Amino acid sequence: MNTDNTLLALRGVVKTFPGVKALDGVDFTLRKGEIHALLGENGAGKSTLIKVMTGVYRRDGGDISLEDKPIHPANTGDAQNLGISTVYQEVNLLPNLTVAQNLFLGLEPKRFGCIDWRRMNREARELLAGYELDLDVTAALNTYSVAIQQLIAIARGVSMSAKVLILDEPTASLDADEVASLFKIMRELRDKGIGIVFVTHFLDQVYAVCDRITVLRNGALVGEFEAASLSQQDLVSHMLGKALEKAVHEKIEHADAESRDKLFELKGARSQALEALDLSVSAGQVVGLAGLLGSGRTELCKLVFGVDGLVAGDAELNGQHVRFTNPRQAVVAGLGLCPEDRKKDGIFGPMSIRENMIMALQNKRGWWRYIPMKKQRELAERYVKALKIATSDIEKPINQLSGGNQQKVILARWLAAEPRLMLLDEPTRGIDVGAHAEIIQLIRQLCAQGLGLIVASSELDELVEFSDKVIVMRDRRKVAEVSGNEITQQRIMQAIAGQPQAS
Amino acid sequence: MNYQNLSPQLRRSIWPVAGLLVLLLTNVLIAPEFFSIEIKDGRLYGSLIDVLNRAAPVALLAIGMTLVIATGGVDLSVGSVMAIAGAVSAGLIVSGVDSVFLVIGGGLLAGLAAGFVNGFLVGYFGIQPIVATLILMVAGRGVAQLINSGQIVTFHHEGFEFLGVGYLFGLPFPIILVIITFVLVQLLMRRTALGLFVEGVGANASASHYIGINDKLIKLMVYCLSGLCAALAGMIAAADIGGSDANNAGLWLELDAILAVVIGGASLMGGRFSLFLSIIGALIIQALTITIILSGVPPKFNLLIKAAAIIVILLLQSPEFRRQLGRIKQWRRA
Numbered sequence: 001m002n003t004d005n006t007l008l009a010l011r012g013v014v015k016t017f018p019g020v021k022a023l024d025g026v027d028f029t030l031r032k033g034e035i036h037a038l039l040g041e042n043g044a045g046k047s048t049l050i051k052v053m054t055g056v057y058r059r060d061g062g063d064i065s066l067e068d069k070p071i072h073p074a075n076t077g078d079a080q081n082l083g084i085s086t087v088y089q090e091v092n093l094l095p096n097l098t099v100a101q102n103l104f105l106g107l108e109p110k111r112f113g114c115i116d117w118r119r120m121n122r123e124a125r126e127l128l129a130g131y132e133l134d135l136d137v138t139a140a141l142n143t144y145s146v147a148i149q150q151l152i153a154i155a156r157g158v159s160m161s162a163k164v165l166i167l168d169e170p171t172a173s174l175d176a177d178e179v180a181s182l183f184k185i186m187r188e189l190r191d192k193g194i195g196i197v198f199v200t201h202f203l204d205q206v207y208a209v210c211d212r213i214t215v216l217r218n219g220a221l222v223g224e225f226e227a228a229s230l231s232q233q234d235l236v237s238h239m240l241g242k243a244l245e246k247a248v249h250e251k252i253e254h255a256d257a258e259s260r261d262k263l264f265e266l267k268g269a270r271s272q273a274l275e276a277l278d279l280s281v282s283a284g285q286v287v288g289l290a291g292l293l294g295s296g297r298t299e300l301c302k303l304v305f306g307v308d309g310l311v312a313g314d315a316e317l318n319g320q321h322v323r324f325t326n327p328r329q330a331v332v333a334g335l336g337l338c339p340e341d342r343k344k345d346g347i348f349g350p351m352s353i354r355e356n357m358i359m360a361l362q363n364k365r366g367w368w369r370y371i372p373m374k375k376q377r378e379l380a381e382r383y384v385k386a387l388k389i390a391t392s393d394i395e396k397p398i399n400q401l402s403g404g405n406q407q408k409v410i411l412a413r414w415l416a417a418e419p420r421l422m423l424l425d426e427p428t429r430g431i432d433v434g435a436h437a438e439i440i441q442l443i444r445q446l447c448a449q450g451l452g453l454i455v456a457s458s459e460l461d462e463l464v465e466f467s468d469k470v471i472v473m474r475d476r477r478k479v480a481e482v483s484g485n486e487i488t489q490q491r492i493m494q495a496i497a498g499q500p501q502a503s
Numbered sequence: 504m505n506y507q508n509l510s511p512q513l514r515r516s517i518w519p520v521a522g523l524l525v526l527l528l529t530n531v532l533i534a535p536e537f538f539s540i541e542i543k544d545g546r547l548y549g550s551l552i553d554v555l556n557r558a559a560p561v562a563l564l565a566i567g568m569t570l571v572i573a574t575g576g577v578d579l580s581v582g583s584v585m586a587i588a589g590a591v592s593a594g595l596i597v598s599g600v601d602s603v604f605l606v607i608g609g610g611l612l613a614g615l616a617a618g619f620v621n622g623f624l625v626g627y628f629g630i631q632p633i634v635a636t637l638i639l640m641v642a643g644r645g646v647a648q649l650i651n652s653g654q655i656v657t658f659h660h661e662g663f664e665f666l667g668v669g670y671l672f673g674l675p676f677p678i679i680l681v682i683i684t685f686v687l688v689q690l691l692m693r694r695t696a697l698g699l700f701v702e703g704v705g706a707n708a709s710a711s712h713y714i715g716i717n718d719k720l721i722k723l724m725v726y727c728l729s730g731l732c733a734a735l736a737g738m739i740a741a742a743d744i745g746g747s748d749a750n751n752a753g754l755w756l757e758l759d760a761i762l763a764v765v766i767g768g769a770s771l772m773g774g775r776f777s778l779f780l781s782i783i784g785a786l787i788i789q790a791l792t793i794t795i796i797l798s799g800v801p802p803k804f805n806l807l808i809k810a811a812a813i814i815v816i817l818l819l820q821s822p823e824f825r826r827q828l829g830r831i832k833q834w835r836r837a
Contacts, residue, residue, distance in 0.1 A: 348703050350774045363696075371696070
């Protein structure tokens with residue numbers, strides 16, 4: 001190995017949590033001027049490794065050296081001073097401050113002991129110009145899209161004389177154009193000699209920008225590979241630890257949906273956020289919702305579930321007229337929603353897996369009919385097993401699980417409540433290959449059991465795989481409905497593209 | 504047994520309980536007769552009983568406060584609600600109401616009404632709890648003064664005074680009241696799903712809403728319960744002195760109640776709660792006061808010593824502090 005070029009080296013890093021060895025002697029080498037993918041399934045130890053590098057966790061063993069000097073980052077500030085910056089999936093800047101304030105937070109240019117606002121704003125503009133961003137730096141950060149916020153976070157990280165830039169799933173909520181511009185900037189930074197660690201679940205993106213790949217599995221190092229000489233298939237088998245059975249791509253027999261009884265119907269329904277549209281789901285049918293980010297997929301889920309009220313039009317459940325003004329009524333009527341933003345709207349962080357799972361069922365039964373503890377445990381154990389949730393204990397707080405496992409717990413929560421119609425908003429976002437396949441499998445099973453499903457997703461291949469019908473959204477309007485054998489990625493893409501956007 | 508292997512519940516209990524034990528042992532060192540309990544006329548007397556009895560009002564407040572804090576709120580009005588309930592009961596007695604049930608019922612109703620106002624503002628109008636309850640904290644004393652027509656109302660009513668000075672099963676009645684309230688609320692929270700929902704609303708209000716939990720009603724309920732607990736505490740205080748003093752009844756006790764809950768290890772952000780630990784917290788505060796009195800330190804140091812002791816207790820509970828402490832130990836060994 002060319003040691004001259006080594007920027008950050010981890011040797012034999014160990015991190016244990018009560019009952020779990022999260023990292024078991026992991027090596028990781030980042031060279032100057034490279035983009036290095038860190039891959040692995042949920043719970044493989046990627047997040048832990050990153051947290052050890054950035055000082056969030058203290059390692060229990062092993063060595064870390066930066067430019068051949070051993071380092072012991074005690075906290076994130078420490079790591080930043082050493083030159084290790086991190087940009088997380090959920091941008092952790094301050095949304096209510098201005099762009100410039102965020103860029104210079106803690107490093108504000110001073111004049112006579114006071115902040116020199118004019119200089120700060122000017123320097124912020126210059127800094128962002130380097131990223132081809134022309135923004136109003138005095139506007140609050142949250143007036144910009146997540147993609148822009150992510151670029152701002154990167155600019156901040158790099159401006160603090162970063163040698164190592166860690167990007168933890170930066171592309172999870174970006175659309176294709178935004179991803180492209182992010183990659184462009186990543187390549188520019190690489191050419192300046194910065195080492196970039198790139199964590200993602202999108203394997204195509206790995207091959208688009210990465211030079212080398214390190215794969216972890218179950219807290220141990222699987223290997224380090226040159227991206228150019230590792231096939232995608234081999235990569236996946238390294239991640240899963242088994243040769244990938246050839247993915248089943250043949251389409252399922254489409255339920256002859258229209259002949260069955262309608263489970264749920266919207267007729268000319270409109271909410272504050274959506275223009276009038278029709279929608280119908282039958283039992284045992286999967287309706288996919290396609291469209292770009294912000295096209296109205298999430299808003300449609302919210303409308304069906306009663307989060308956003310119906311402004312006009314009609315909704316029917318089993319032929320009965322219904323009007324949900326809040327989620328409670330929808331839940332009582334037999335609906336369930338796995339929300340898009342798991343952390344914000346889904347999990348009860350400090351509460352146990354068991355409590356998270358029984359919550360919906362308990363609410364349906366009413367507060368006075370408490371589910372006996374024995375039954376709670378049985379239920380939780382059953383779903384942990386059935387959905388292959390990786391945990392040592394059902395009493396573990398859910399916020400200690402990885403994203404994919406959290407998603408499974410939320411799915412279990414609704415399955416336990418036995419709904420008739422399930423809404424899944426981006427059920428596979430931020431989830432690795434293995435869990436991804438399992439969740440899609442689950443969607444099919446549920447459908448076979450006679451559940452009606454509405455699934456919003458930004459991944460077309462997955463929509464094509466399981467949908468009996470796809471509704472395409474654009475600019476908060478339904479622009480197409482594709483069903484049966486017409487459902488192809490191409491057809492959906494055409495509908496999404498439709499005509500050039502007005503803006 | 505290894506600390507890491509303890510169940511989370513036990514691990515959380517260890518520090519407050521240890522803190523209380525340390526305080527009690529300190530008291531024994533200062534005053535060897537501290538633990539001695541005498542029986543006179545079938546009644547228990549002794550410093551320990553005294554600690555329990557005097558801690559009763561704060562312990563009652565802490566029960567209600569625990570639930571409010573578990574939903575991520577806070578109830579600043581409990582001290583004033585104590586004054587209102589005391590004034591209502593005293594007013595009923597002096598206006599000639601004889602039935603003890605009516606007198607107590609009147610006080611409880613006043614507490615419930617106050618809690619309802621708080622809960623409605625917080626739950627249904629989304630006003631920040633600290634602001635919503637600050638209103639009643641200030642206005643509540645005014646209400647109590649109005650009821651008393653600006654006077655200190657004294658009364659004599661044997662049945663009602665039993666609340667404050669009576670004995671049952673050899674124990675002062677306030678202690679019995681705390682036990683009954685604790686058991687009732689504990690049953691209500693843990694034998695039904697209410698406790699789960701309270702913790703859910705506190706842990707993530709948005710997720711609760713998405714599941715269909717009636718978060719507004721849950722909030723309304725906890726503030727109502729807090730109001731009821733405060734009314735009970737207020738009536739004990741009034742019955743104890745045989746009078747209602749709108750200006751001083753329950754003054755600053757809301758802060759002791761919040762402190763008791765925090766010492767019990769609850770997070771002000773909401774989520775997990777333990778009624779038992781909050782009561783331990785209330786006992787710690789009272790035991791500390793007694794320690795200071797027993798130790799013979801001039802009274803002017805009381806508040807400072809209390810503050811210092813509480814800082815130590817809270818630091819011992821902070822995982823971050825214990826981590827730092829462990830690091831220092833490691834460093835010295837190395």
